Amino acid sequence: MKAFTFKRYGESNVLNPDTLEKPEPKANELLVKIHATSVTAGDWRIRSGKPLPIRFFVGLFKPKNHLLGHEFAGVVEEIGIEVSDFQVGDKVFGSLGMNSGTYAEYVVVDSGMPMAKIPEGLSFEEAAVVPVGFLSAYYFLQKVDLQPGMKVLIHGVSGSVGSAILQLAKVKNAHVVGVCSSKNASWVKKWGADQVICYDREDFTQLTQKFDLIINAVGKTSFREVNHMLAGSGKYLAVDAAMTDYLDLFIQSLSGKNEQIQVGIAEQKREDLVVIQALLKAKKIKPYLDRVYRFEELPAAHAYVEMGKKAGNVGIMVA
Ligand SMILES: NC(=O)c1ccc[n+]([C@@H]2O[C@H](COP(=O)([O-])OP(=O)(O)OC[C@H]3O[C@@H](n4cnc5c(N)ncnc54)[C@H](OP(=O)(O)O)[C@@H]3O)[C@@H](O)[C@H]2O)c1
Structure with missing residues (x-):
């Protein structure tokens, strides 16, 4: 599958196109074909390895996980035998929480992670920027x-x-x-x-x-x-x-x-995403997209978000 990986900390050009094995879901996981992801403030910070204390969590001298990206929107392609609340073909959006790995064509998601069906009328790009914010x-x-x-x-x-x-x-x-x-x-x-x-x-x-x-x-x-x-x-x-x-x-x-x-670090919970999903359905809230980049333009999207001047969110079209 196509992906963007980074093997050292630095400017946005440390993100490079790569080809990875398509992952396989375990019994309690789902395989999602990603249609859209995003660039969050957390993504560019981890990529740059700054501020330095962040490296205690993501790798002292080089990144432990070469795949970035925290949010996704896409279509369920396979489900593990223990998964009961989603079906193949469901259009879903969600977050990997403290993990990353959505800068790729596919992601496996633990069934307990914050994930929900995309409300009618939201595009993949809009849905992908909902969870973290x-x-x-x-x-x-x-x-x-x-x-x-x-x-x-x-x-x-x-x-x-x-x-x-x-x-x-x-x-x-x-x-x-x-x-x-x-x-x-x-x-x-x-x-x-x-x-x-x-x-x-x-x-x-x-x-x-x-x-x-x-x-x-x-x-x-x-x-x-x-x-x-x-x-x-x-x-x-x-x-x-x-x-x-x-x-x-x-x-x-x-x-x-x-x-x-x-102060604190936000816990991302499945039940909270269900509340957000209901508010989206009722059109009481809406995700705002400043820019949407193509997947090939991911380094440019990172450079833009790093400037810290965006209005709302930046989405990435993957498929
Ligand atoms: N604690 C947690 O669990 C948690 C969770 C998520 C995010 N975060 C952190 O929260 C922060 C915000 O994340 P985010 O994704 O919302 O960031 P963001 O979208 O990248 O924020 C950029 C925004 O900040 C505004 N800004 C820049 N300088 C400003 C200033 N001097 N005064 C007021 N506004 C200013 C910019 O607007 P203008 O151009 O209008 O200035 C821009 O819209 C990040 O540091 C992120 O790491 C923490």
């Missing part, structure tokens, strides 16, 4: 009791996770203020934000409003920077935490006040 957004929002009318500020609202948090917060009828560049402001407004602050025109930390929830969605702010903007019982969620956030979390925990700052 929406499952991360859903995981972090479950840490707070979001109520209608609550004031939420999302810093980095135009990214994959940010655009998903925005939509899930609007499903709960929260009042959302999004921070992004002026380039992406009109998109963010279209995606449902009540107010947009362009960080290249205005200093969002000077806002006089208080927020019940402030979300650091792309690692460009910190609890220290936004603490004064939180309402009395307001919370700060860091999808990409600053170093000082860990320190402040520790300091707060010493005084038993350890609920205000939330």
Whole structure:
């Protein structure tokens, strides 16, 4: 099968076309023919091997797994004898969680992984960019009791996770203020934000409003920077935490006040993807594609996402 592999860390040109054996599913696995995948922030970080601590998980001097790619959309081609909830021919989308391996024509997926049938009307490219952004957004929002009318500020609202948090917060009828560049402001407004602050025109930390929830969605702010903007019982969620956030979390925990700052790694769960699938079916949320590249253009797609300026998501057509 055709694939893209990387055998050393570096720029996007370390990704090279390759030919691999087509995998075979075990009893509890499915074989999916991939029609589309994506480039996430995690993909380019692992490819570059930076920041260095990431290498403790993915290989100290060179990548342990040569296949990248975390999300997929495609068609079930074979099922193991223990798999009962999917059938050959089902159009599915999902994520490999902490594993990778979707930069290829086929992937075997453990039947317990987050995977669901693609809702009617979604293309493979749209479905492929749903899992990582929406499952991360859903995981972090479950840490707070979001109520209608609550004031939420999302810093980095135009990214994959940010655009998903925005939509899930609007499903709960929260009042959302999004921070992004002026380039992406009109998109963010279209995606449902009540107010947009362009960080290249205005200093969002000077806002006089208080927020019940402030979300650091792309690692460009910190609890220290936004603490004064939180309402009395307001919370700060860091999808990409600053170093000082860990320190402040520790300091707060010493005084038993350890609920205000939330950091962590999102768990991607099958049951959460089912909730996301229902919201997609009901047309309450939508994946937003900035660009779609052909499979042969994967290195160019990585270079684009690495610039950190995309609006929503970047999809890859595989078949
Ligand atoms: N903790 C977890 O489990 C978890 C899960 C998923 C992702 N993550 C991490 O979360 C982060 C976000 O992921 P993502 O996929 O959403 O990233 P992304 O899509 O690559 O985010 C890029 C976005 O950030 C915006 N941006 C860049 N500089 C900014 C600034 N100074 N202020 C505000 N916005 C800025 C860009 O928009 P503009 O051009 O408008 O600035 C762009 O839309 C990544 O670091 C990723 O590794 C963590």
